[in-house]
Amino acid sequence: xxxxxxxxxPCAAAVAAQAAPAARPRAEVLHWWTxxxxxxxxxxxxxxxxxxxxxxxxTAIAGNEQARAVALSRIVxxxxxxxxxxxxxxxxxxxxxxxxxxxxxxxxxREGWDAILPEPxxxxxxxxxxxxxxxxxxxxxxxxxxxxxALRKAGVxxxxxxxxxxxLALDKLKAAGLIPLAxxxxxxxxxxVFRAVLANLGGRELYLxxxxxxxxxxxxxxxxxxxxxxFKRLHSYVDAGSPGRNWNDATALLISNRAGFQIMGDWVxxxxxxxxxxxxxxxxxxxxxxxxxPYIIQGDAFVFPRSTSAATLRAQKLLASAxxxxxxxxxxxxxxxxxxxxxxxxxxxxxxxxxxGVSIMKDRSRQLGNDETWLTPDQNGALxxxxxxxxxxxxxxxxxxxxxxxxLTD
Amino acid sequence: xxxxxxDRGLRRAHLALVPMALVALVCYLGATLxxxxxxxxxxxxxPVSDFVGLAQYRRLFSNERWLxxxxxLATYGLLFVAACLVIGWLLAILIEREVRxxxxxxLVFLYPYAMSFVATGLVWQWMLNPGLGIQEAVRRWxxxxxxxxxxxxxxxxxxxxxxxxxxxASGLVMTILLAGMRGIDADIWRAARIDAVPAWRLHLWVIAxxxxxxxxxxxxxxxxxxxxxxxxxxxMTQGGPxxxxxxxxxxxxxHLFGRANIALASAGAAVLVLSALIVMMPLFYARARSNxxxx
Numbered sequence: 001x002x003x004x005x006x007x008x009x010p011c012a013a014a015v016a017a018q019a020a021p022a023a024r025p026r027a028e029v030l031h032w033w034t035x036x037x038x039x040x041x042x043x044x045x046x047x048x049x050x051x052x053x054x055x056x057x058x059t060a061i062a063g064n065e066q067a068r069a070v071a072l073s074r075i076v077x078x079x080x081x082x083x084x085x086x087x088x089x090x091x092x093x094x095x096x097x098x099x100x101x102x103x104x105x106x107x108x109x110r111e112g113w114d115a116i117l118p119e120p121x122x123x124x125x126x127x128x129x130x131x132x133x134x135x136x137x138x139x140x141x142x143x144x145x146x147x148x149x150a151l152r153k154a155g156v157x158x159x160x161x162x163x164x165x166x167x168l169a170l171d172k173l174k175a176a177g178l179i180p181l182a183x184x185x186x187x188x189x190x191x192x193v194f195r196a197v198l199a200n201l202g203g204r205e206l207y208l209x210x211x212x213x214x215x216x217x218x219x220x221x222x223x224x225x226x227x228x229x230x231f232k233r234l235h236s237y238v239d240a241g242s243p244g245r246n247w248n249d250a251t252a253l254l255i256s257n258r259a260g261f262q263i264m265g266d267w268v269x270x271x272x273x274x275x276x277x278x279x280x281x282x283x284x285x286x287x288x289x290x291x292x293x294p295y296i297i298q299g300d301a302f303v304f305p306r307s308t309s310a311a312t313l314r315a316q317k318l319l320a321s322a323x324x325x326x327x328x329x330x331x332x333x334x335x336x337x338x339x340x341x342x343x344x345x346x347x348x349x350x351x352x353x354x355x356x357g358v359s360i361m362k363d364r365s366r367q368l369g370n371d372e373t374w375l376t377p378d379q380n381g382a383l384x385x386x387x388x389x390x391x392x393x394x395x396x397x398x399x400x401x402x403x404x405x406x407x408l409t410d
Numbered sequence: 411x412x413x414x415x416x417d418r419g420l421r422r423a424h425l426a427l428v429p430m431a432l433v434a435l436v437c438y439l440g441a442t443l444x445x446x447x448x449x450x451x452x453x454x455x456x457p458v459s460d461f462v463g464l465a466q467y468r469r470l471f472s473n474e475r476w477l478x479x480x481x482x483l484a485t486y487g488l489l490f491v492a493a494c495l496v497i498g499w500l501l502a503i504l505i506e507r508e509v510r511x512x513x514x515x516x517l518v519f520l521y522p523y524a525m526s527f528v529a530t531g532l533v534w535q536w537m538l539n540p541g542l543g544i545q546e547a548v549r550r551w552x553x554x555x556x557x558x559x560x561x562x563x564x565x566x567x568x569x570x571x572x573x574x575x576x577x578x579a580s581g582l583v584m585t586i587l588l589a590g591m592r593g594i595d596a597d598i599w600r601a602a603r604i605d606a607v608p609a610w611r612l613h614l615w616v617i618a619x620x621x622x623x624x625x626x627x628x629x630x631x632x633x634x635x636x637x638x639x640x641x642x643x644x645x646m647t648q649g650g651p652x653x654x655x656x657x658x659x660x661x662x663x664x665h666l667f668g669r670a671n672i673a674l675a676s677a678g679a680a681v682l683v684l685s686a687l688i689v690m691m692p693l694f695y696a697r698a699r700s701n702x703x704x705x
Binding site: 065066068069072076091094095098185186187239240241242243244376377378380381382385386388389390391392393403410 | 454455456469473474475535539540541542559561562564567647648649650651652653654664665666667668669670671674
């Protein structure tokens with residue numbers, strides 16, 4: 001096609017100009033960031049790569065499961081992209097075991113990842129002492145958001161600091177005729193609410209025993225029972241239209257002040273921002289209950305499939321250091337709604353919820369991995385099935401406990 | 411001379427069929443066998459070639475969601491096939507009798523079949539959503555006690571999928587039966603008119619038995635639709651509320667990709683294909699026999 005055009009037009013010079021930067025490192029990057037805010041955020045990564053001297057070839061696939069399925073099949077079919085996005089979890093463990101990824105040990109050493117990355121993320125990207133993925137974002141999935149106007153209307157003066165106070169506030173909202181809890185009844189969202197209750201009411205120890213150790217005794221314990229019944233109690237505060245609702249439609253209920261609370265990840269900030277709502281003025285964010293509430297970390301990371309070409313390897317290494325750089329991380333986080341992966345970034349320009357998150361992250365004892373850090377995608381899915389079933393149906397708590405034990409020890 | 415030409419024509423016809431046969435053999439049969447092999451391994455994200463016997467099948471049949479999905483599919487299949495056949499048949503009769511609105515009905519009921527369910531499913535979802543759709547509309551007309559919240563109801567969500575897919579597929583049944591009716595000897599219709607047989611008796615006792623083959627064809631097509639039910643569920647309920655409207659194909663797709671367990675997904679696919687064959691074989695057989703008898 002280009003050759004045909006060149007016959008018609010005197011564009012030999014243009015072709016020469018295009019051929020020249022072919023020596024530049026060139027990396028095809030496969031990811032699932034396609035919504036408005038996400039696309040803007042990923043552009044900052046591409047810009048950083050370009051500034052570092054590389055050519056970013058963008059392959060965006062909508063839907064994270066679809067994107068990962070495409071990445072896996074392309075890797076198996078010997079047509080791997082230079083970089084592919086995964087959640088910082090066990091999702092790419094099999095790729096590591098099969099020797100399909102390059103290690104980033106030199107980049108990690110140079111940037112001092114051990115010192116600046118949070119522990120749960122390190123655990124996901126570092127396997128047997130080698131580094132296999134470059135983290136790009138840290139999300140916290142279990143923030144409790146609230147509409148200031150709705151709470152004022154219902155006569156709730158101060159933000160709740162415990163589950164008891166949360167239930168009091170929910171009751172007041174209900175009495176005022178508002179939707180107390182804006183919730184999208186999809187399995188993954190039910191799962192987020194459950195994790196919020198487990199981390200805040202059950203506490204760090206129980207959370208780790210359940211998800212990391214998959215300890216049957218902990219899951220059968222009275223504490224776990226209480227977590228499950230509290231989770232179920234929240235169900236009585238959602239509206240009839242909840243089942244099947246998308247998370248952003250639930251956020252819209254907060255934006256229009258028709259609902260009081262929503263338990264969801266910090267990606268909802270993008271929804272608030274696009275409706276010109278400001279944290280502190282229009283909406284509030286509660287990271288958890290108590291001065292030592294755990295801060296759950298859900299990260300995204302790029303992996304770099306092994307290839308035989310030295311040029312690709314060079315492009316991959318350059319990409320790994322470009323996207324984890326300080327300035328890039330700051331610009332990216334501001335648009336993505338996440339917080340920077342590294343602790344050595346000045347975050348004073350980020351919004352107040354992000355700053356709150358970063359200050360909590362400084363205390364390493366409050367950092368807590370996402371359940372996916374320890375559970376295989378399969379176990380995680382089985383857990384989600386059980387929880388969504390329990391959320392929607394009348395099941396005995398003991399049955400649910402038994403089922404969770406069976407699913408996690410399978 | 412003449413027979414040789416026919417022979418050559420036949421050979422050419424067979425030659426033309428080779429590509430299709432190859433595709434069927436390699437892509438369908440080959441892939442089916444490959445899935446069967448995978449279902450006997452311990453594969454997760456990637457195919458591995460070990461052999462674990464029927465372990466995946468044991469896991470499958472101790473999985474609550476899978477069993478529930480199979481039950482859902484049976485309920486759905488019975489209701490869907492029965493409703494499609496009855497509605498499609500009634501529509502065909504109406505059009506055959508040249509009822510005035512027949513032309514409009516034909517368009518209304520065949521049109522949905524031409525549309526993708528991912529698009530129409532979304533519209534159904536909006537219509538059935540208690541806060542946005544029919545319920546809200548009727549309430550605004552003044553019937554404030556009106557309730558139609560099946561979509562978000564554990565016990566009724568599956569029926570909304572039946573409603574929407576019957577709407578989509580009964581036009582197809584209508585067309586097939588109509589074609590069958592047009593093929594029935596004109597003398598029979600005339601004789602019925604002369605004898606002044608009531609329309610319902612004519613159709614129920616005379617015409618319907620003669621339509622056995624078209625009915626079998628329609629049922630077969632509907633049953634394949636049942637086995638591959640996926641898009642309607644994803645578009646309308648995503649298997650919810652909870653797991654109330656989960657179906658086997660969704661279980662398979664979830665495990666194939668998101669949950670990275672292709673061995674379990676393959677075991678599920680094998681069970682699905684096998685049960686589909688068991689249900690459809692008698693129909694195939696009956697149809698083949700009646701064709702042979704007619705020929």
